[in-house]
Each structure stands twice: as structure tokens, then as C-alpha cells.
Amino acid sequence: MVYKVAVVGVQGDVEEHVLSVRRAFEELGIEGKAVATRKSGVVSESDAVVIPGGESTTISKLIFREGIADEIIQLAKDGKPVMGTCAGLILLSMHGDEQVERTKTKLLGLMDIWVKRNAFGRQRESFQVNVDIKGIGPFDAVFIRAPAITKVGEYVDVLATYKDYIIAAKQENILGLSFHPELTDDTRVHEYFIKMGIDL
């Protein structure tokens, strides 16, 4: 069986994730498949799913309207790996901030974390910095109008912090990142994610 990763493709930097997953498969020497999907029925047949960066308000509306949200929740319950970056992180969280409330954004509620949207400011304040990720090492992280994790529940493992914020965390099979590993050529985060679902 070929290991299949679905990238939720309704909006955002979908293609970048598809390419990163493919490169990560190559690096790991695994035969795998990465597909973008805008329709229901694909996520439920996959071994892992990625929720990309984009606008959380937009992505949320579209995945709940299309029934993709329920499929992601089911996949997570089955213990399959789920990764969210930036907007994806917001959607994974259980506890939104005032912006999430105000825009009535529906969350998937898969991680016991508190998120703050646009925690570092607007686009002008977007930045790149080297961070240290537990289990991965130093990583050039790109933050774009990024959210951050302000608090985690007891079963959440903090993987990286920057200043006062948590920027990467893992709760069993769920991985959430504030930044965009898919925008750089470094595939180590995607390799880590794939390895969460495969015993090599």
C-alpha cells in the first residue's frame, strides 16, 4: 500500500505543501503519494492530512460546508497524523481567541491549545527567524501574519517556542505549527510528520 497524504486544497498555499510532502518522501526513500483535494471523500481515504496556510476564516467556511471537516476529525480519531500550519494551526485548536469568536470561525477542536490570531502583528511585522524544534533541530521558520499558541492542555507536547509564544506543538497524532515549513526547501518538518504515521 502506498502511503497517501491529503492536503486540504480549498484555499491557501496548497501546492507548496504537496511539493514539500513529495520531496520529504524522496528524502526518506518512501514510496508515497501527496494529493490536494477540494472535495469530500479524499481525506477519509488517506493516511494523513495537512491543513495549509491561508485565511482561517475562508478555509473554515469551505471545509465545514464541504464536509471535509468531519473527515479530518474522523481521521484524527483513527489515530492518523494531522498537521496544520499557520491558518491550519488555528483550525486544529480547541480554544480560539477574540478574533476567532468575532468572525464566528468554526474550529476542528483537535488540539487542547489556546491560539491567538495575528499574534505578532500584520504583514509588515511578518518575519523569518531561526528556531529550535524538539526532535528536528534548528529550523529557518517563516512567520506570515502568524498565529501563536498562548497556552496548552496537559496532553500537549511543546516542540518550539519563540519569545513568549509556543510556535510548534504536538498532541499525540496532531501536529500544529505557527510558521510555514512548506515555504522553504527544508523538508525536515514534513519528514517528521510522515514518520508520525509510518514505522520506518
Place this chain on the structure above:
Amino acid sequence: MPVDLEKLRFGTELIKRGFAKMQKGGVIMDVTNAEQAVIAEEAGAVAVMALHKVPADIRQSGGVARMADPLKIQEIMEAVTIPVMAKCRIGHVAEAKALESLGVDMIDESEVLTPADVFFHIDKRKFIVPFVCGARSLGEACRRIFEGAAMIRTKGEAGTGNVVEAVKHIRLINRAIQELKELDEPSIMEIAERYASAYTRLLSSIREEQGIKRLSKEDVVFEDYTLLEITDGIFKILMEIKEMQRLPVVNFAAGGVATPADAAFMMQLGMDGVFVGSGIFKSSNPPEYAKAIVEAVQHYDDPSVITEVSKGLGEAMKGLDVFKLEESERMQTRGL
């Protein structure tokens, strides 16, 4: 010198182009006040463009169209959580700096406003905030990317509600990209030289008046770039385009998109997303129009969805026959 990774970096090309990538598959809507911005956000827009007047009204009222009132833009920024973009005049560095200082998320150096410089566009590399620029052809797109644009959009013909010019610009750019496939490096260098020659207009006209014909490749022609540097820069961009078979930055459709079917058509032609200007708030039912266009972009390849969302939508904006516009009324010819 190795890059100091510990150091915080702002406004890198990766961050600027990355921002544009987050808009892919989305609809960016023109809004003129906070209420409209909220309607756009609720409909699922990925960003809004804050304007004083939508293009259709700019067309109607005539006169010089300038950057919107910063207070208006600020109200819009406070009303929504999605990114807010705003327009500055072509070449108007001071307007762009003001918008950057206000904190807008992206600046549209736009032909919809009255151009401030007949020779040059802004050197967008010198900004932290990313820019989007219009293009009618691959040459215009390459020049804007060289100047640092993080996103390209077709010019189309704004404020007409007529998609014909946007389609024309998409076809011109897409086909020109295809053509590159068969060309070798020397031929692509010739194209780069031709595209770069647009930067020599200022110096050429001065030299011509002075009776000096020759213009050297070493001449500084735009900001601090020599003609040679510009040519090399455009050559590299063209080689990247040849390889990728697309623009190296996000490419949206704009200028005349009025209906859900228009928006879906733009996506079918390979665009990364759609700007809708006058189309939404000049229609008879803006909230429904906004939602329908977002859904049409998402399901652009599913005709049944386009049909469904188009049912009973009410009237689209009135629109104009582009072919009856006087040359002086065309916005797309502004800024080469």
C-alpha cells in the same frame, strides 16, 4: 558572508511572496467602508482592497484618482481580521510609504488610480510590505517582478464589468510563457533586452534632446540599476518562468470580473485567484454576490455549482462595452 540565522529578518522576498501564496484560491474584494469589509469577510473573501471609490465610480466621476483617505483604510483595518490591501498611484513612492506606515498588508500599485510617474514604477524591493501590480503582457509582468512585485494581476479593464480584457491579458501572458519553452538562452536574452528597454525611456529622451544617440549597458537607467543589471535580472526571471511554465509569483485575474461564472472562468484559465472590484458592491445583492463568487472560485471546475450559485442572484453590475471606450478612458494602458 553567511546569513545570520539568529537575526530577525523582515520583508524578505520569501515573506513577501509567501504572503501572496496565502491568498491562492481566494477572492479579494474591493470595499469602500467598514460595513462592506465585514460583508466581504463573512462571505469568505481572503482579503479586501480598501478604496475611496470602486473603479466603476472612479470612471464615472473623472478627475485625478488618488490613494484613499488613510482614516477610511484604518476603519476597514479595524473592522476585519483578514488582510487589508490598498492602492497607490503608479510611481507614487510617498503614497506607498504612507500606506506602509499605516500598516496595510499589501500595496496595489494600480493603474486604476491616475499614474504619478510616466517613466517608472516604484522600486518595490525597497519596501517591507509586499506589492501587487497589474500586467497586460509577459513583458510588463517581468518588469514588475524585477522591481520586486510579490504578486501579479491582470489589468483587464477595471470598472467595466466586462471580462473580455482580463481574458485577453491572461491569454497573452499564458501563451508567451508557453512560447519560452522552445527558446534557447540566446533567444531569451534577446527578449530580456527588449523587455528591459522600457526602462531607458527617460534617459533616451534626454540623450535625444542633447543629440547623443548612444545609450550604454553600463548606464544607470532606473533607481540604482544599470541597464545591464536590469537585463540580467529579467533574463533570470524569464529562465525561471521557462522552467516553471508559470510566473514565479502568485498571479490573479482582475479588471472586469462581475459574475460567479466570470470568476470560475478566470480559474479555468489557470489563474491563482480573483480580484473582484466593482462587481460585488455595484450588484443588486452584494452579500449574496460575494458568497456566490467565493463558491464559484472554489468549485470552478464544477458547472453544477456555478449554475446553482448563479440562480436568482439579481442583477450584476451594469457594465460597459470596452470596445466603445475612448483610448483616454482605458486604464490598462497606464504604466508600461
